[in-house]
Amino acid sequence: MKEPGKRIKESRLKHGWTQEDLAEYAKVNLRTIQRIENNETTPRRKTLDLLFDVLGIDGIEPEKKPLNKYMLWSSFLTLLIVTGTFLGWTRRFKMFVDGERTYRTFTGWTGYTLFNDYDLQNWLLSITSISLGLIVVANSLGLIKNKMKYILAQLACLLLYLLGVLGWSTRQALELRPGLFLIIIATILLVVAYRKNGTKAGANK
Structure with a gap:
């Protein structure tokens, strides 16, 4: 499975949007989008949901941790x-x-x-x-x-x-x-x- 930042960037480019466009449509801080796309941070689930919803990306199912x-x-x-x-x-x-x-x-x-x-x-x-x-x-x-x-x-x-x-x-x-x-x-x-x-x-x- 691709990293969230890479999926967001690919989908954004397919839409022909700039990072500024995505920030405006998703109501997410521009700097946050830049950091996510560069894999500089682990985005919160709420932020990912906002970006995925605007870009039409299927949500990521939470990973099931093995029983310790x-x-x-x-x-x-x-x-x-x-x-x-x-x-x-x-x-x-x-x-x-x-x-x-x-x-x-x-x-x-x-x-x-x-x-x-x-x-x-x-x-x-x-x-x-x-x-x-x-x-x-x-x-x-x-x-x-x-x-x-x-x-x-x-x-x-x-x-x-x-x-x-x-x-x-x-x-x-x-x-x-x-x-x-x-x-x-x-x-x-x-x-x-x-x-x-x-x-x-x-x-x-």
Whole structure:
């Protein structure tokens, strides 16, 4: 399909019109027509409709963009991470009440784990994983360049947290809840998707 500027120029010449004539008939600025015909700008749809209508040119159907599966996949995983932060991550024994065990459940915004006596807060890991998801989504939109170093730092944070969870289990009663598994799996899949997309983009260059 010809570029709009070339089609407009050819049709204008067939009509025997000058650019000034076309500007007057279509009520479009002369400078705008000059820039369109020289392909110096991407005209707005409204401007094209005015010019095409005067010149009797069939309108251009809007191009159908292919479905960005990477965008959908990364957005879905990021949504899973956000959801996972509000679900239970761990359940720890609290006390006996009337002879019954009671537990306290921690989510991605409460509680902590220990790594070498250092408290690693759940909210820190939540923000880390969510920001990783936003990086991958932004990358799928073409808004940023490679951020692999930052992502590796976030994965290191996740690894420290997992080591801390294993340490907890050796010291007191601790049960892992669905939210923690969800955020870990989604985070890992996000990194895999990010790497695959980067490899694919490199192969297409």
